[in-house]
Amino acid sequence: MTLPVQALLEVTLPVFLVIGFGxxxxxxxxxxxxxxxxLVTFTQNFAIPCLxxxxxxxxxxxxxxxxxxxxxxxxxxxxGFLAGLLGARFLFSRPWPDAVAIGFCGLFSNSxxxxxxxxxxxxxxxxxxxxxxxxxxxxxFCYALGITAMxxxxxxxxxxFSMLRAILTAMFRNAxxxxxxxxxxxxxxxATPPQVVSDAVDLMVRAALPAxxxxxxxxxxxxxxxxxxxxxxxxxxxxxxxxxxxxxxxGRSLGLAQSDFRSAVLTASMAPGVxxxxxxxxxxxxxxxxxxxxLVATALSVLTVSLWLTILG
Numbered sequence: 001m002t003l004p005v006q007a008l009l010e011v012t013l014p015v016f017l018v019i020g021f022g023x024x025x026x027x028x029x030x031x032x033x034x035x036x037x038x039l040v041t042f043t044q045n046f047a048i049p050c051l052x053x054x055x056x057x058x059x060x061x062x063x064x065x066x067x068x069x070x071x072x073x074x075x076x077x078x079x080g081f082l083a084g085l086l087g088a089r090f091l092f093s094r095p096w097p098d099a100v101a102i103g104f105c106g107l108f109s110n111s112x113x114x115x116x117x118x119x120x121x122x123x124x125x126x127x128x129x130x131x132x133x134x135x136x137x138x139x140x141f142c143y144a145l146g147i148t149a150m151x152x153x154x155x156x157x158x159x160x161f162s163m164l165r166a167i168l169t170a171m172f173r174n175a176x177x178x179x180x181x182x183x184x185x186x187x188x189x190x191a192t193p194p195q196v197v198s199d200a201v202d203l204m205v206r207a208a209l210p211a212x213x214x215x216x217x218x219x220x221x222x223x224x225x226x227x228x229x230x231x232x233x234x235x236x237x238x239x240x241x242x243x244x245x246x247x248x249x250x251g252r253s254l255g256l257a258q259s260d261f262r263s264a265v266l267t268a269s270m271a272p273g274v275x276x277x278x279x280x281x282x283x284x285x286x287x288x289x290x291x292x293x294x295l296v297a298t299a300l301s302v303l304t305v306s307l308w309l310t311i312l313g
Contacts, residue, residue, distance in 0.1 A: 011121045011309060015114065016302050018210060022217025036218035043215055047208035048112060049179025050201050055132045056183025057193075064133040068254035073134050073264045074141060076247035080106035080238045081145060087234050094231075094286070096153035101279060101286035102231065104146040105293050106238035110273035111135050112176070113212050114301070119266050122309055123259070130263035136184075139177050139275075143170045146279055154283075170282075219274060220298065223291040235272065235293040240304040244269035262312050269308040271297035 025031040085103030151163040247268040280290035
């Protein structure tokens with residue numbers, strides 16, 4: 001059964017309106033650049049890691065980590081990476097390092113800031129178990145694949161130790177990965193944090209997504225559309241259409257449960273995350289494509305996410 005238009009708007013518009021409020025506030029100087037940076041730092045380094053810590057620490061790991069779920073999502077993600085990489089190289093004749101960064105844009109979905117609130121609004125908080133399983137693997141998988149490919153094209157596969165060090169450094173400097181790792185530690189140890197600590201974490205968790213969405217809007221002001229339009233449209237097509245389509249096909253062939261299937265496809269349909277620009281900026285390649293793709297794909301996803309929700313029912 002497909003969702004009526006009013007229901008679609010009730011699911012998606014509040015999320016994108018909060019992003020829009022942040023965009024307008026930053027665009028008209030109501031929120032300065034330093035304030036936007038502070039808000040983003042708070043959410044990405046503190047509030048969202050607390051959210052992921054809380055979710056992973058209380059997750060039923062045996063139930064959540066099903067290989068068909070992860071294979072369905074990451075087959076789509078890897079296909080997106082290869083499509084972006086090869087498309088940039090052979091369709092647009094970009095240098096290999098640029099091609100890897102563009103491939104990373106097709107790989108890294110905005111699984112937290114967009115995927116979590118939209119899935120929760122569409123299917124309820126109980127549907128987020130599969131989302132958290134995907135998110136727990138997301139940064140480690142994407143950074144490992146992206147950095148490995150970049151080091152190979154830059155250094156011809158030489159210096160395996162330095163490549164491994166770059167991968168591990170990028171992952172374990174990431175506050176989200178640290179929050180996930182601590183959540184696993186608590187979950188597997190069976191430890192119970194003191195109630196006052198749990199209450200403090202819960203306060204941070206309640207602030208995480210609204211503040212992060214507002215901050216994302218403020219950050220998007222900086223990513224003005226600037227050239228490379230055809231390449232940007234390729235990234236948008238990969239992120240918003242190809243990734244979820246491959247995930248859909250894999251999920252159906254592997255017999256995913258309906259709840260897991262919806263979470264996987266919906267998360268796969270999200271626009272590239274800001275981490276794609278961070279990755280491009282880290283290597284100094286394809287920064288304009290990455291920045292513009294984040295902005296354009298986020299705007300287009302207002303429509304495409306509604307279409308995927310209609311198809312999913």
